[in-house]
Amino acid sequence: MSRLINFSAGPATLPLPALEHAQRELLDHEGTGISMLEHSHRGAAYQKVHDECKALLVELLDVPDTHAVLFMQGGASAQFALVPMNLLGPGQSADYVNTGTWSKKAIGEAKIVGQVRVAGTGEVNGAFTRIPSQSELKLDPNAAYVHITSNNTIMGTQYHAYPDTGAVPLVADMSSDILCRPVDVSKFGLIYAGAQKNLGPAGITVVIVRKDLAERSPDTIPSIFRYRTILEGDSLQNTIPTFPVYMVREVLRWVKAQGGAPAMKRRNEEKAALLYDLIDADPDFFRCPVEKGSRSIMTPVVRLPSEALEKKAIAEALAAGFAGIKGHRSVGGLRISIYNAVEPSDVAKFVEFLKAFRAAN
Amino acid sequence: MSRLINFSAGPATLPLPALEHAQRELLDHEGTGISMLEHSHRGAAYQKVHDECKALLVELLDVPDTHAVLFMQGGASAQFALVPMNLLGPGQSADYVNTGTWSKKAIGEAKIVGQVRVAGTGEVNGAFTRIPSQSELKLDPNAAYVHITSNNTIMGTQYHAYPDTGAVPLVADMSSDILCRPVDVSKFGLIYAGAQKNLGPAGITVVIVRKDLAERSPDTIPSIFRYRTILEGDSLQNTIPTFPVYMVREVLRWVKAQGGAPAMKRRNEEKAALLYDLIDADPDFFRCPVEKGSRSIMTPVVRLPSEALEKKAIAEALAAGFAGIKGHRSVGGLRISIYNAVEPSDVAKFVEFLKAFRAAN
Numbered sequence: 001m002s003r004l005i006n007f008s009a010g011p012a013t014l015p016l017p018a019l020e021h022a023q024r025e026l027l028d029h030e031g032t033g034i035s036m037l038e039h040s041h042r043g044a045a046y047q048k049v050h051d052e053c054k055a056l057l058v059e060l061l062d063v064p065d066t067h068a069v070l071f072m073q074g075g076a077s078a079q080f081a082l083v084p085m086n087l088l089g090p091g092q093s094a095d096y097v098n099t100g101t102w103s104k105k106a107i108g109e110a111k112i113v114g115q116v117r118v119a120g121t122g123e124v125n126g127a128f129t130r131i132p133s134q135s136e137l138k139l140d141p142n143a144a145y146v147h148i149t150s151n152n153t154i155m156g157t158q159y160h161a162y163p164d165t166g167a168v169p170l171v172a173d174m175s176s177d178i179l180c181r182p183v184d185v186s187k188f189g190l191i192y193a194g195a196q197k198n199l200g201p202a203g204i205t206v207v208i209v210r211k212d213l214a215e216r217s218p219d220t221i222p223s224i225f226r227y228r229t230i231l232e233g234d235s236l237q238n239t240i241p242t243f244p245v246y247m248v249r250e251v252l253r254w255v256k257a258q259g260g261a262p263a264m265k266r267r268n269e270e271k272a273a274l275l276y277d278l279i280d281a282d283p284d285f286f287r288c289p290v291e292k293g294s295r296s297i298m299t300p301v302v303r304l305p306s307e308a309l310e311k312k313a314i315a316e317a318l319a320a321g322f323a324g325i326k327g328h329r330s331v332g333g334l335r336i337s338i339y340n341a342v343e344p345s346d347v348a349k350f351v352e353f354l355k356a357f358r359a360a361n
Numbered sequence: 362m363s364r365l366i367n368f369s370a371g372p373a374t375l376p377l378p379a380l381e382h383a384q385r386e387l388l389d390h391e392g393t394g395i396s397m398l399e400h401s402h403r404g405a406a407y408q409k410v411h412d413e414c415k416a417l418l419v420e421l422l423d424v425p426d427t428h429a430v431l432f433m434q435g436g437a438s439a440q441f442a443l444v445p446m447n448l449l450g451p452g453q454s455a456d457y458v459n460t461g462t463w464s465k466k467a468i469g470e471a472k473i474v475g476q477v478r479v480a481g482t483g484e485v486n487g488a489f490t491r492i493p494s495q496s497e498l499k500l501d502p503n504a505a506y507v508h509i510t511s512n513n514t515i516m517g518t519q520y521h522a523y524p525d526t527g528a529v530p531l532v533a534d535m536s537s538d539i540l541c542r543p544v545d546v547s548k549f550g551l552i553y554a555g556a557q558k559n560l561g562p563a564g565i566t567v568v569i570v571r572k573d574l575a576e577r578s579p580d581t582i583p584s585i586f587r588y589r590t591i592l593e594g595d596s597l598q599n600t601i602p603t604f605p606v607y608m609v610r611e612v613l614r615w616v617k618a619q620g621g622a623p624a625m626k627r628r629n630e631e632k633a634a635l636l637y638d639l640i641d642a643d644p645d646f647f648r649c650p651v652e653k654g655s656r657s658i659m660t661p662v663v664r665l666p667s668e669a670l671e672k673k674a675i676a677e678a679l680a681a682g683f684a685g686i687k688g689h690r691s692v693g694g695l696r697i698s699i700y701n702a703v704e705p706s707d708v709a710k711f712v713e714f715l716k717a718f719r720a721a722n
Contacts, residue, residue, distance in 0.1 A: 007400045009530045011603055019396055023387040027380050037562040037608060071398055073434040074585065077599035109583045175684075176645035186362030197601055201398040203434070203564045203602030222442030222470045224435065238438035239557055241564030241602065242372055247398060255558070323395065335531035360423065 002055040005346045009153050009299065009323030009337045010176065010197040018250035035245045041239050043132060050236070056252035058313060060260050062207055064186050070214075070227065071245055075194040075215050076175045079205065080106040082173055083147065083190065084113035086217045086227050092144040095119035097137065097163070098126035099148070101330065102173060105148055119146065119249040123295070128155045128335040129333075130291040134163055144190055151177035153197075154328040155293045156301030156335065162187060177298045178206065179255065180340060181265035189213050191226075197298075200248035201240045213249045255340060259263040264340050271338040272297035273349040278351050287357050289333075303333040310334060313357055322350050366707045370514050370660060370698045371558040372535065376419075379611035399606045402432050403599050410607045411597070412701030415486040415688055417613035418490050423537075423662045424546050424569055429589065431568040431575075432596040432606055436555040437463070437536045440566065441470035444532055444551065447578045447588050449475040453505040456480035458498065458524070460509070461489035461516040462691065463534060467508055478508065483655070488692075489516040491652040495524055512538035514558075515663030515689040523548060524605065530574060538659045539567065540616065541701060542626035550574050558659075559701045561609035564676065565604045616701060625701050632699040632708040633658035639712050646719050650694075664694040671695060673719055 006013040017246045029036040032045050039046045050071075054167075083106075088094050093115040096107045099122035101212070105214040110116045118139040122128045146165045151158040153176045162170065169189025178193040185191065188211045196202040209227055217226035228267060229237055255264060276295060279302055287303045288295065304310045310333055314326050327333035340348055367374040383397075390397040395407050400407045411432075418430045431602035432437070441491060444467075449455050453716040456475040457468045460483035471477045481498040483489045509527045514537045516661060524531065530550025539554040546552065549571045557563040572589055578587035590598055616625060640647040640663055648664045649656065665671045671694055675687050699708055 006395055006399060008395075008399070011399055011600065013399050014477060019388050019398065023384055025389060026384040027377075028364060033363055033682075034367055034369075035375065035379065037383075038367060038369070038372055038374050040372055040685065041563065042367075047462075073439070075435075075600050077585045078434070085583070089390055099576075109585065112581065112583050194600060201602075201604050202402065202600045203605055211426065220473065222473050224438045224442050224470065237553060239372065239436050239563045241562075241605065243562050243604070244564055244602065286681070292546050321394075324401065334692075347474055 002343060003206065004323045005320055005349065006323045007336045007350070008344065009335060010194075010339075012197050012337060012339050013341050014200070014247070015341045016096060018247065018254050021250055022247060026254065028060035037243050039242060041093040041236060041242050043243070046242050047250060048234065049242070050240070051250055053245050053249035054255060056249065057208075060186055060255055061183065061208070061253060066210055067185055067208050068211050068214065068231050070089070070209060070228060070230045070275070071240055072205040073241060074208050075205055076173050076192060077105070079173070079192040079207070080090045080109035081113065082227070083145070083192070085166070085221045085225055086173070087169070087190070087213060088114040088144045090114070091162040093117050093140060093142070095140050095146040095168070097132065097146070097148045098154045098181040099131060099157060102152060102154070103149045104147065106173060110147070117143070122155070122157060127289065128152065128157065129157050129289050129294070130293040131157050131170055137163055139163075139165060139168065140303055141166065143168050145171045147171045148173070150174040151296055151298050151333070152333055153299045153337070156288070156290045156296045156299050160293065160297060164306070166184065169210065177296075179264060179349060180268050180298055182261040195244060195248050197337070200251045201244055204244035204248060206248075251341070268297045268338065268340065268346060271342065271344050272300060274344070274347050274351050275300045275302070275338070278354060282358060298339060299335055299337045301327060301331070301335045307332060309361060312361070314359060317350070317353060320353055322353060365682055365684045367564055367684045368697045368699065368703065368711070370689070370696060371555075371700075372563045372579065373558050373698060373700050374702050375561070375608070376615040376702045377628060379608065379615050382611055383608060398604050398636050400603060402597060402603050407603050410603070410610055414606050414610035417610065417617060418567065419623065420545065421613060421616055422484060422569070427571055428569050429545055429575065429578070429592050431570060431591045432601055433563070433566045433591060434602060435533050436563070437553060437565055438466070440568070441467040442474065443586055443588070444553070445471040446582045446586055449533070450507045450579070451475070454478055454501060454503070456501050456504040456507040456508070457530070458493060458509045459483065460492060461513045461519060462573070463515070464510045467534060471508070478504070483516070483518060484510060484649045488650065489518065490505065490650050490655070492518050492520050492655040494582070498514055498524055500524075500526060500529065500571050502527065502529065506528050506532045509534070510531045511535040512659050514696070514698070516662045517649070517651045517657045517660050519657035519659060521654065530571065536636075538657075539602070540622060540625060541629050541659055542716060543622040546616040556605060556609050558698070561612045562605055565605035565609060567609075570683060572703070575620060603635070612702070617694035627703060629658045629701065630707050632703060633661060635705070635708050635712050636661045636663070636699070637699060638695065639715060659700060660696055660698045662688060662692070662694055668693060670722055673722070678714060681714055683714060686719055
């Protein structure tokens with residue numbers, strides 16, 4: 001077996017110990033004689049996984065008692081709709097900060113549900129190359145909430161300081177950077193994240209919500225779409241995707257063993273620095289379109305002098321064992337997703353590849 | 362390793378060859394150097410799995426060109442809301458046949474969305490022990506659709522002939538009996554099923570919808586909740602739970618190797634007959650509360666002379682290697698879920714256990 005070095009934007013590479021453990025017990029979970037793919041969501045074996053997974057999220061993200069961890073389905077795309085369905089009442093308006101593709105999708109879904117204001121943008125000359133600063137935001141003090149996209153996979157931008165929204169709840173799509181560093185959860189009304197980048201495989205969504213906000217879910221929306229229902233049912237009101245939760249637990253055990261969120265921050269900053277240092281040292285060949293203070297430590301993007309060279313680099317990288325570096329079709333270029341599970345030594349190898357590629361071209 | 366004989370109501374036992382194959386390639390899917398837990402939903406490796414899974418469903422269920430196979434999230438519980446959100450327009454009314462717990466939940470969610478009529482019931486003296494016949498249904502010829510629950514896991518009842526609803530689309534929750542036998546899909550407007558009983562692990566929902574119905578999804582609901590969006594995006598409009606789809610493909614490959622839906626029917630009827638023959642041969646000890654013509658070949662239920670004996674039987678069965686036979690807490694008794702993957706030889710072993718238990722008590 002020869003595993004590739006996988007820089008895919010998500011679903012993404014998982015820690016090898018998590019995969020190996022899952023493989024070992026795939027036919028027989030902890031000697032129960034039943035696979036975790038088969039265990040009832042109402043049984044003790046799954047309940048233990050569920051509780052540990054939730055407890056690890058609380059511990060690693062330092063989630064305060066005011067907030068609850070929910071497991072949901074449908075990914076961030078479902079949350080684009082569920083956030084306004086739950087939190088945007090009739091006659092209210094919600095503020096959205098537009099930092100590119102995923103923000104736009106969130107805005108689009110919210111507009112179907114209720115009234116939306118765009119309170120800020122990361123657009124410069126038609127490209128989303130930066131995160132707007134606090135002073136640039138035109139926040140409505142009466143907004144139902146303020147919505148941001150914490151990391152923008154396609155654009156390669158990331159918030160490094162979150163907006164102060166005062167008494168207005170801050171809602172963040174953290175799908176592509178949750179647990180990449182410590183975060184003060186108490187500052188957020190709601191955080192949501194599809195698991196398939198930093199937390200596990202596709203098929204489960206983590207929602208961290210202030211309990212008093214969850215309680216506001218209106219009775220006019222289907223009960224299965226209310227945060228209140230999920231909170232009251234401890235995410236077990238109906239059949240939960242048991243195996244994806246189990247895999248998230250495996251990944252979180254690995255994160256904890258590495259040293260938790262502070263260790264992830266050091267590790268991710270180290271990986272990002274390897275790439276950005278190379279880019280900045282050779283501006284005639286490499287170019288990062290993102291403003292320095294807005295650069296992502298999760299999904300750096302880089303352009304080469306021509307599309308032909310980019311195409312060549314992607315093909316040669318794959319031949320050398322590096323997968324998933326093609327930029328999103330909407331922007332082109334290269335994107336090197338260096339989520340938590342990507343090893344710094346693998347990024348170092350890729351930097352050596354890029355140096356050799358640069359020397360040869 | 363000693364695997365239990367698992368009669369759980371769902372998530373449920375999976376074919377051993379499917380689990381073994383998944384285990385073998387868990388770290389490296391088909392020599393790609395990447396696990397199916399990590400592969401991008403936009404890549405060729407997953408696309409192949411996706412296409413084969415869909416093609417197998419079309420083949421095994423003989424899905425006509427008028428209908429499309431969709432993969433969604435949220436299980437039947439989400440469909441309870443999505444069916445009326447998509448198909449129940451303002452001023453319209455939908456007919457629901459109430460055959461117990463799951464029908465009631467579907468009715469409850471639909472009432473939040475629009476106008477609902479109960480067009481028939483399986484209730485007799487406070488218990489849902491039968492499926493109403495065609496002549497008992499009071500169908501509204503102007504209904505937006507008629508909704509039924511094909512198999513009722515908690516009650517142990519199952520439709521053996523589906524209602525004729527004329528020009529009104531028939532919608533069926535087949536979560537607990539899809540692919541247990543051949544079905545004429547052309548008679549249905551929409552079929553939905555959570556995978557975790559007959560198709561795979563928890564975390565993916567199969568929807569088979571008449572394309573012209575899917576096209577009716579209104580623009581007033583969030584786009585992610587429209588059947589039209591899922592149809593147009595081939596279920597890949599956002600990140601799909603890749604690994605659950607892969608497991609469904611593994612299960613469907615096994616179903617095909619067994620001889621497809623006709624073979625499943627023979628196999629399931631054989632298993633059900635083993636249980637019902639025992640019950641009917643010994644009415645002083647065993648009692649099935651369900652009317653004979655409505656008995657399920659998926660989830661037979663049986664009562665013993667006392668709750669104390671039932672408790673004893675459940676404990677002794679587990680000690681003998683039979684898991685998951687406790688009836689739902691709302692009705693008590695025993696429930697022996699004999700989904701497709703349960704081996705007839707294992708049901709025969711359980712019947713021997715019951716005979717010995719009966720002899721000893």
